[in-house]
Amino acid sequence: MDEMANTSPWEDDKPHEECGVVGIWGSADAAALAALGLHALQHRGQEAAGLVSMEESGIFHSHKGRGLVGDNFGDAAVIAGLPGRAAVGHNRYATTGETALRNVQPLYADFEFGGFAVAHNGNLTNAHTLKRALVRRGCLFQSTTDSEVFVHLIAISLYSTVTDRLIDALKQVQGAYSLVALHNGALLGARDPLGVRPLVIGRLPAGGFVLASETCALDIVGAEFVRDVEPGEIVVIDDAGLRSQKPFAKQPSRFCIFEYIYFARPDSIVEGTPVYDTRKRIGAELARESGVAADVIVPVPDSGVPAAMGYAVEAGLPFELGIIRNHYVGRTFIEPTDQIRHLGVKLKHSANRAIIEGRRVVLVDDSIVRGTTSRKIVEMVRAAGATEVHMRISSPPTTHSCFYGIDTPERSKLLAAKHDVAEMAKIIGADSLAFISLDGLYRALGRPGRDAASPAYCDACFTGDYAIPLLDQQDNAQRPVSLLAAANS
Amino acid sequence: MDEMANTSPWEDDKPHEECGVVGIWGSADAAALAALGLHALQHRGQEAAGLVSMEESGIFHSHKGRGLVGDNFGDAAVIAGLPGRAAVGHNRYATTGETALRNVQPLYADFEFGGFAVAHNGNLTNAHTLKRALVRRGCLFQSTTDSEVFVHLIAISLYSTVTDRLIDALKQVQGAYSLVALHNGALLGARDPLGVRPLVIGRLPAGGFVLASETCALDIVGAEFVRDVEPGEIVVIDDAGLRSQKPFAKQPSRFCIFEYIYFARPDSIVEGTPVYDTRKRIGAELARESGVAADVIVPVPDSGVPAAMGYAVEAGLPFELGIIRNHYVGRTFIEPTDQIRHLGVKLKHSANRAIIEGRRVVLVDDSIVRGTTSRKIVEMVRAAGATEVHMRISSPPTTHSCFYGIDTPERSKLLAAKHDVAEMAKIIGADSLAFISLDGLYRALGRPGRDAASPAYCDACFTGDYAIPLLDQQDNAQRPVSLLAAANS
Amino acid sequence: MDEMANTSPWEDDKPHEECGVVGIWGSADAAALAALGLHALQHRGQEAAGLVSMEESGIFHSHKGRGLVGDNFGDAAVIAGLPGRAAVGHNRYATTGETALRNVQPLYADFEFGGFAVAHNGNLTNAHTLKRALVRRGCLFQSTTDSEVFVHLIAISLYSTVTDRLIDALKQVQGAYSLVALHNGALLGARDPLGVRPLVIGRLPAGGFVLASETCALDIVGAEFVRDVEPGEIVVIDDAGLRSQKPFAKQPSRFCIFEYIYFARPDSIVEGTPVYDTRKRIGAELARESGVAADVIVPVPDSGVPAAMGYAVEAGLPFELGIIRNHYVGRTFIEPTDQIRHLGVKLKHSANRAIIEGRRVVLVDDSIVRGTTSRKIVEMVRAAGATEVHMRISSPPTTHSCFYGIDTPERSKLLAAKHDVAEMAKIIGADSLAFISLDGLYRALGRPGRDAASPAYCDACFTGDYAIPLLDQQDNAQRPVSLLAAANS
Amino acid sequence: MDEMANTSPWEDDKPHEECGVVGIWGSADAAALAALGLHALQHRGQEAAGLVSMEESGIFHSHKGRGLVGDNFGDAAVIAGLPGRAAVGHNRYATTGETALRNVQPLYADFEFGGFAVAHNGNLTNAHTLKRALVRRGCLFQSTTDSEVFVHLIAISLYSTVTDRLIDALKQVQGAYSLVALHNGALLGARDPLGVRPLVIGRLPAGGFVLASETCALDIVGAEFVRDVEPGEIVVIDDAGLRSQKPFAKQPSRFCIFEYIYFARPDSIVEGTPVYDTRKRIGAELARESGVAADVIVPVPDSGVPAAMGYAVEAGLPFELGIIRNHYVGRTFIEPTDQIRHLGVKLKHSANRAIIEGRRVVLVDDSIVRGTTSRKIVEMVRAAGATEVHMRISSPPTTHSCFYGIDTPERSKLLAAKHDVAEMAKIIGADSLAFISLDGLYRALGRPGRDAASPAYCDACFTGDYAIPLLDQQDNAQRPVSLLAAANS
Helix, strand or coil: CCCCCCCCCCCCCCCEECEEEEEEECCCCHHHHHHHHHHHCHHHCCCEEEEEEECCCCCEEEEEEECCHHHHHCCHHHHHCCCCCEEEEEEECCCCCCCCHHHCCCEEEEECCEEEEEEEEEEECCHHHHHHHHHHCCCCCCCCCCCHHHHHHHHHCCCCCHHHHHHHHHHHCCEEEEEEEEECCEEEEEECCCCCCCCEEEECCCCCEEEECCCHHHHHCCCEEEEECCCCCEEEEECCEEEEECCCCCCCCCEECHHHHHHCCCCCEECCEEHHHHHHHHHHHHHHHHCCCCCEEEECCCCCHHHHHHHHHHHCCCECCCEEECCCCCCCCCCCCHHHHHCCCCCCEEECHHHHCCCEEEEEECCCCCCHHHHHHHHHHHHCCCCEEEEEECCCCCCCCCCCCEECCCHHHCHHHHCCHHHHHHHHCCCEEEECCHHHHHHHCCCCCCCCCCCCEECHHHHCCCCCCCHHHHHHHHCCCCCHHHHCC | CCCCCCCCCCCCCCCEECEEEEEEECCCCHHHHHHHHHHHCHHHCCCEEEEEEECCCCCEEEEEEECCHHHHHCCHHHHHCCCCCEEEEEEECCCCCCCCHHHCCCEEEEECCEEEEEEEEEEECCHHHHHHHHHHCCCCCCCCCCCHHHHHHHHHCCCCCHHHHHHHHHHHCCEEEEEEEEECCEEEEEECCCCCCCCEEEECCCCCEEEECCCHHHHHCCCEEEEECCCCCEEEEECCEEEEECCCCCCCCCEECHHHHHHCCCCCEECCEEHHHHHHHHHHHHHHHHCCCCCEEEECCCCCHHHHHHHHHHHCCCECCCEEECCCCCCCCCCCCHHHHHCCCCCCEEECHHHHCCCEEEEEECCCCCCHHHHHHHHHHHHCCCCEEEEEECCCCCCCCCCCCEECCCHHHCHHHHCCHHHHHHHHCCCEEEECCHHHHHHHCCCCCCCCCCCCEECHHHHCCCCCCCHHHHHHHHCCCCCHHHHCC | CCCCCCCCCCCCCCCEECEEEEEEECCCCHHHHHHHHHHHCHHHCCCEEEEEEECCCCCEEEEEEECCHHHHHCCHHHHHCCCCCEEEEEEECCCCCCCCHHHCCCEEEEECCEEEEEEEEEEECCHHHHHHHHHHCCCCCCCCCCCHHHHHHHHHCCCCCHHHHHHHHHHHCCEEEEEEEEECCEEEEEECCCCCCCCEEEECCCCCEEEECCCHHHHHCCCEEEEECCCCCEEEEECCEEEEECCCCCCCCCEECHHHHHHCCCCCEECCEEHHHHHHHHHHHHHHHHCCCCCEEEECCCCCHHHHHHHHHHHCCCECCCEEECCCCCCCCCCCCHHHHHCCCCCCEEECHHHHCCCEEEEEECCCCCCHHHHHHHHHHHHCCCCEEEEEECCCCCCCCCCCCEECCCHHHCHHHHCCHHHHHHHHCCCEEEECCHHHHHHHCCCCCCCCCCCCEECHHHHCCCCCCCHHHHHHHHCCCCCHHHHCC | CCCCCCCCCCCCCCCEECEEEEEEECCCCHHHHHHHHHHHCHHHCCCEEEEEEECCCCCEEEEEEECCHHHHHCCHHHHHCCCCCEEEEEEECCCCCCCCHHHCCCEEEEECCEEEEEEEEEEECCHHHHHHHHHHCCCCCCCCCCCHHHHHHHHHCCCCCHHHHHHHHHHHCCEEEEEEEEECCEEEEEECCCCCCCCEEEECCCCCEEEECCCHHHHHCCCEEEEECCCCCEEEEECCEEEEECCCCCCCCCEECHHHHHHCCCCCEECCEEHHHHHHHHHHHHHHHHCCCCCEEEECCCCCHHHHHHHHHHHCCCECCCEEECCCCCCCCCCCCHHHHHCCCCCCEEECHHHHCCCEEEEEECCCCCCHHHHHHHHHHHHCCCCEEEEEECCCCCCCCCCCCEECCCHHHCHHHHCCHHHHHHHHCCCEEEECCHHHHHHHCCCCCCCCCCCCEECHHHHCCCCCCCHHHHHHHHCCCCCHHHHCC
8 A cells, every 4th residue: 555546545554533523502603613613623534524504493404515624615605505503513534435425424314303413423333233223123224324323213212302312322322422413402412431532512702602522623713612521421502501411320431542642633632631742741751761862853744743842852852854744745646657656756745855864863653553654754764864764653553443433444454463563663664663652651641651450541552452342343244245335326 | 487597397388297217127238228218218307317226146236317318327337337137217307406316216225125226207195294104203214205205115014025015105105106116036016006107018029028117118128018017006027027916906097198198209109009199189189179271280399290290181281390499408598688588589499481471370289388488489480470370289278287297387377277268379479279178189099088977097187187185285284394405415 | 330329420420510600790789699699500510619709998708618509608697708799609510529628619819909709610621731831930829720720811911901811811711611700890701702601691670780600590689681691702890880892703602502401400591592491392302203102201300301291292192200309318328238239229219110010111311421320210110110111312422521611421431432322222221212313402402403514502522523622632641740639638 | 815715826925936847858757757746846836737748759748737736647547648758847826817727837839840848937027028029920829828928939930940949039038937848859948047946957767857946856756966957058958968058148146035935845955055954044043133032932834844943943942833734724715704704713723722821932934925814823822822922034024026936916015015024013913023134044045144236146025126127017007908808718
């Protein structure tokens, strides 16, 4: 797999967040504010975006499109077509081949009680099982998203209020979810009992509420941060204010540790701590754990920058932009001939020879997934004249796939699942390679280290400790041949 | 309403057929043959076309698109993407604003028993009532077509075989329907108990079956006409051959009389009679009933041609192409200024002055719906120098709307619902106007006249005698405000 | 070559007119009227359409597009973007692969004296020779159309008035041309000295002039026919009225005889005679020359209809629509498999079995070019049960290519260039085949017969008598390898 | 003017480079290498890209498109359509409204001697004057680019070799130009006598040459830097190697100083010095000249980063990413309501509150053009809690427009043309504002200071010292009304 064909979701060899959500209640500009919030959350999903607004009469309006928020919602006429004082929105990151518009959220349905829209960040681990049962009952699925399961469970629930139907549905699903939903009566927000994915509450300056995946979506609309939606909490927002329900038994939470390392925007505040600061602390910890004699600290842009800065300060070495990122890559670039392939061209990055030539370079990056990009970057830095190339990674080795809403390759494709660190160094061509330790990572997050009995975070991708059962995984062998080929138009 | 804005479904002031269907069983070229059949049925719907094919393994494939069959299925690669020995297809005519792809048939669903595809010509008269009940039960509707009701009724049916589930569904619906359906086991065809809409059975030269709305779709694929599907009959076609089921009590049939007058292609054979011959006989009857001293008989092209030929022969007057049709109208033409509007431009027709100037002209057309086009044509013929203009119509006055699958305006827009023939003549500017009588029409169809106690055809658009109850019509007042605005993307 | 792949300009096996032109002077609705005129001339070219309008200040505006006039100029906003009291327009029929927008006329250029736009129907026979000389002089060509030669010749002319520059240019070109041109001062119209292609003058009801290829374009805008532009005449139209210049020595004219047979619209008046009447007279002459015992006369629609009517009346036999035309063919239809190919499907036509079965049929068509369609039609009619099939053609055998503005295949592809009539009958599978004689054709046009010393019409396609020298044809051998591959974007 | 409507070329309030060029000679992968070179030069122009390749037979191929290089040339099929061992390419930055495809370079023409393609970075100052003279002579212009003047001058030149014709043309033009051209014989490169715009020569590893605007385009294809094309030099590259011609009188060169400050990519080497280093030195000089008591140094990303790093090191203050850039802005974003407008939303930037709150912040940016973005950024940083905001700019005040190939607003829109530094500080809302001095800038570039008698660089945008006469500017008053409105399709 090669960067040249950068239409692949994997071309940059990073895990990928699978979505951002936003909800607005109580503003005449609901759709516009939701669009701005989605724009601020664009890093969580770039393949499609959708908005559903609701007028006070209960009439809903929807607009969805492939591509960026600005491409789909930048036009004032589109926003004008989404009237109402409430709205929910969704950014989608999708695995290859499945961004048919019918899969773009928010999902909408006409229920007996009126319209209902829902947007979901996360991944259900018993979606297939539930889906099979629902189909047997006569439910017709229209999308291939997990999230449609919520909609059917709500549709067939025997409870009378929408909130009770939602709780009824949440009690049947397993997995990671932060979701926002809208019906003629309230804006709802919910997080799974372990609180794997984030969801925060904000207050608009002129009154009204915002729900969003990260605080950066509050900042862009001038909203004040109120608090996180708590793990297992359902918040019900209407004109009377915000009420909370906690239908699940209390459990220790397991927030996704990778949000700190890579996913969240550096200017977001997560659980009270600025992400940017956290990353610098991780870099400093990394320098303490695996310092090496060198001349210059160079980040792999852009995500490696804060950790590299923390590393450089701790190590007392100069921090320099030794790799330049090209911001204009375009949709695609296919290597047309063997000769071009041999050039090993990096389309997104170029080495800044003036910084690198004749120096011992420490490269700081946040993760290695399959290793393809790391190998190319090391090769590029060496070709630019580095005398030594040391790679330092601000996360532990990624040895397991995520099933809770992050797009990672299957385990067999993960470099760290098959090789020890020494082998990995060889494969990527570095003179040395080091990852931060699990305990070091927890320390940088202000913990004494990882408590194996009750870890404070979901770190399954580094440990294989899956806190939520993986029902569909066990179940997959018995699945019948999929009929979905039919729905390809 | 004016012809210039010819994007409207009503620009030509004709009733519009709402669909054509085709099904193929037992040919390696199933999708290609179905596409050819749809092409032959293109006159029944031009807004969208869809095909679903099925491989013997039960894998389905689907392709749909707006526009003509040739535009969507002319490419060999598209046909190659629809493998299998069975296929069903559909041409859609849709009222303005509602040709979202999700409404384009065949509809497809994954059931517990496997995939299922259905294509429907007709209109249900209790669709809203059924839909409301289904939503109350937790069913989620994705399209705004009547036809989705079939799919949900089949999904929730407690019968075990697909045929029994279909019969279960048919027993709950009311209205006009000719449908073809496909599942891993059989190709199904069904007509409503009154047989309002047509459906015929053909046999492919190399074996295999065809179901289609008209015989012209058999001709194009070289299939031999076997017989009509009978009113109330369900045919089940599989590799063992064709079986028939008749689950409904026998009733006198009521085939749509307008198929003879206008909808069916002139080269189709309907109930054993060539449509072309029938139209000439109607023209001759019209000449006998309402002959007038004149110099030349001129058809309003293209649909008025056979009736005009029959009229001319009977009247012993020359038949001439006094109106020329422009075949290249394009998608749209908006009159930009008042002056242009005053030109009264006819974009589809032009008068052939050499034929018309100084002559008494009899124009023969098949129907007058709102009268707008008739008025323009009379004006154009007069402007070209006709000394008299007599309009003869090969159908009785259209006084009522159709609820059985034909797109007609609401009753208040029908010229004949508000005016007698003398007033209509004045409105359209003709020196005289005459319609064929109801009895004359029945005579031209080989009947002794209309038997009011048990009419041989559905002629509700001329008589208001609606043989199938109009449940949704009575029910409409109580409907809640629609929430469908939400689904506009 | 097969009808299934109907993207080819040759799919219908007819010669193709290469253009229609229109010019308007002196109306506030100039662009709208020009668009309507182009719509009426749509049969002369369907691949692209263009309009250039001129404001009184000398500012020009242009809009061009591929496809039909209605598709490109139907939108009022487009017309609003073409202000001014004068306009010229062009419909393009183009041979395959060369309808880049830069080739769509009218051509426009900024000259020293201001803007200039020109639209041209016809073909120059010394275009290549002139182009080579112009390139040698430093002229840069932007299109691959002959017509650009006019623009460069005008640009480099040393005369001072635009009219003199145009005459200077016309004296250097050879070939067939009817053109309209516009500059800040006048609307110009010109026909070549032999008057091969048509051009007529009309007067708008509210004042102002129209120039157009046919009278049907006058009718649609309510203009009164004034007269033809004469062969070799240049008309100069400005607010003072119409002036005429005749810079060429007088010669006997040679109007294209195929305009009567096929190209012109039946409701156009050409040289004082209605085209529709002429075609009926040709049919009658054909019946006299080559009558045959038969039961029914069937036109090949749509162009064969008037000749068939004339034939039927003369022969005293019934005229019936034994072949039905499908008006909705779409852009393309490729036969995906051998089996489908063996069906010999006719997508545009279907046999009306009720008319044909058991009968001796005379088919009347206007021409046979390569014979492919004729063979398929005869086969189709025979398959529908005709006991005999006789083909009658309302033109003489097409034995030569046209170089004067009609798109015909090269001579080696013309059936009649290689085979005598008996062989042709065999090839197309007819029981008998007859063409009208040359003298018969001239008689139908009101002449005593063809005067070989000075034929009244250009009939080169039937006789090889090319009245205008074919310089480029002789010259082609010496042409260097074309460099035009470069301009493919 | 506001960032929300970021379709404007001015939304980021930066000057804009108007183009990048590349030429390849002697590689079977010529088009692919040229495309990679254009990708590396994408920062010089993002609106359109074009490539012309040449086969050894003298056949040229061309492909152009709006948008990024990757969007237009990423597809292997496109590259396969551009065969040959030589190619020239161009990235276009265009002022609003004028990126019709006919303006996208390389320009191509068929000359008497064969095909010729040219791509141009720069701006001619006597283009209008020359164009008028050429039109008077009969030349027809097809684009509205300056660069077409070259093509016509070459076309009409009386010299016999292409190189002599090019020199003949260059002697008639005035202005700034770096150009690459291709004909059947050689790849040509030329720089204007003052060498205002850059052009470098590289050698491919397998033999063959590259010409490109910057060295980063050599790096991406693995080419070795040979030397700059010298001011006033024409290089002629063919299979025999590289020859040089210097037809102009030797003058002191005046390379564009803004290339160092902002345009060139930080990893490019310009005149032997790495741009990245230069920017850090400018930042250090700025700190020396106008240090201020503060807590943190924050770059305005991305262009302000190296100067901020240099400043921070010199000032001994922490360098932090206090402003986060959103990389996914999309094509457009229009503020739909007043309330949204009042939010003062920055779509590209967000403040990193954790870094800024409670601190005295020094912002480092590279230039202030109109001041709109600076004002918003200061406001945003203050809203994030900065106690003081000091703005430091790594260029002198931009007081004059550029006429040599950089898109700047007219002088009246330049903030520094109307206000002194104190007023500017007030307008942008900063507690203090300082620009680097002209002498300080020259010092950072290794000069003793600016020599007013013979400045080493073109610094007209800071000084108004225009080294090349601005003929068209003086001439503009007499220009006739443009006729170009005609060419809008």
